[in-house]
Amino acid sequence: MEHPSTGRQFSDPSRSFANLEAALVATMVTAATDVALLLDGSGTIIDVAMREPDLFGSVEKGWVGKSFGEVVTVESRQKVERMLTQGPDRESPARREINHPMPNGPDLPISYSLLPLTKNGMRLALGRDLRTMAALQQNLVETQLALETDYARLRSTETQYRVLFDTAAEPILLIDAAARRIIDANLAARQRLEKDGKRLVGAPLSSIFGQSSQGDVEALIAAARRSGESESDEPRSVRQ
Template sequence: MSEPAQFPPDITLAVDGEGVIRTAVSAEALADEQLDQWRGMLWTDTVPPEAAAQVARAVESARREGESSCFTLNQRLPSGRELLLEYTTVKLGDRAGFVAIGKNVQDVSDLKARLASVQRDREHDYWKLREIETRYRALLDASSEAVALVRVDTLRVVEANAAASKSLGLFPGAVFLPDLADGDRKALHGLLATARMNGRAPSIVLHLLDSGKLSLRASMLTSEAGTFYLFQMAPLDEEGVASHAADTRSASFSLETFVWRLPEGFAILDRDGVVRFANLTFLDMVQAGVESAVIGKNAGNWFNRPGTGLRMILNLVAQHGVVRSLRTTLESDLGLRSEVEISAVGDRIDRPRFFGLIVRDAMSRPKGREGEFVSLAPGPAGFATSLETAVRSSVEAVERQRLVDALAQCAGNRTAAARSLGISRQSLYTKLKKYGLDQH
């Protein structure tokens, strides 16, 4: 049985055991209806013919079994109009009959419709905000200038674009510029005070302990989530020129361009394993669409095989200075597992602060005459048995043939081929590159 109505009923009927209405009371909203006309009438005579049987069953059930019931029907009022009511019957005694409490469900239906409309509007607004946020992030990451959003009360980074992460090591959760010289710390506090007072502050030059000089300007942002500083930063060279401007004067070459286009995956991690830089091949390996999806994430998410996980690799570099061709497993963001080899080195021999990793697809290693992989360095790969190699080769041969067949069936359309294989287009590109089919 449904719970009793939590709001005053619109119609209350006292009905005897034969189904005759003895009293009828209406709410104020129905005060113009002459319900006294129902006294002495059978309840079944006050409803449309199609609802009479439902009322008769409720009366019979209350009379014979003493059970209460709950049902919905169109109640015809004395004025002739009909009202959709939900009735709840309550037994009064063996001979006293029962009370039928009717609640207008049309108002409830209208309220539900309005709530559904509000919910749709909220979802529409949510997706509009998501679209705006996506555009904002794209613009932020496309900027060559380092930009960071910092919380006012804690001076911790909330967001930072790729330029800020690579050049200044800023990522969400980190303290903003912890390596400032003591004298420049006062200058920074003065800049923040000016920004809070005027809404923005002109640029100043700060001296970082390890990264040289920096031009910094600030403005204030206030939202429902709180108040933030928006910092725009540019590293300066010895002549006080912004580094991106200085790069345009060196017409020779850019080392970063070569690293970015390396055919091997390359990443720079800090002491905690957080990615500070990653090249295009590394992004392909972990199946990340944009650089901002990798910067600031812990590389242990991708290298987590027991015994050869990220922490073991960093510890080996800290102890021995270098790691060469260590075999491990890389698990991408989309769940694709692949065997890789990692070579790593620190930025200095004693207690390195940063680690450079070169990640190479193990399937691209040189092969011997009988097709076995040549061992380039001792390590976990040396324990692989011939059975494991045979199984792996068989699986890869089947997978490669399926890729070839799917491309042939789809006339070279890679999007259709990925759909037929049940994988994402990014996964298909990674597999094609793995088996040397990306040029076909």
């Protein structure tokens, strides 16, 4: 049988698993989940199995004989009640995040799904430890906050750069050395070099300097690229 939310299921589990030994089934359940609670029809814990023996410390040793709702935090009890009263769904068991109180640390979050075992109401609560997921979510939040802080700092730096750039008295051009095109120009450069409505940004560098200065400009660009430092020269002519 296939179900859209659970992928592909065994086609005939009643036949395929009819002869499995109880110990083998118990081992498979423990291997497939972090904690398993065996519940009777009223929701009382009959037995407990865990993959990691120190998951709850020794707290779980006192769970047998208590109701499921007694071993969870106050805010999780309504979730447990809903799980027990709504009844489990063999096809698509819903998962709920349940917190267990821990005596010497923070609450332990477990994601439980409830599965029926027998017709007389026996059920199995299968739980997954959510601490790793919670840590990942916390790291994601911290990373997002760091990115927002870096972005705000970048915007502030960009604003400061733009103010200094446009208040400089000397004309300044930023160019794409490979394409030989102007990618930015400060206010002084735009006021001096923009003529007849033609914008500097995006224009070829050759449109700014006269023919006699093209060689000087090329030499200046080549020297700056080789040294990685600032170079200076005075082109002989600028187009007006």
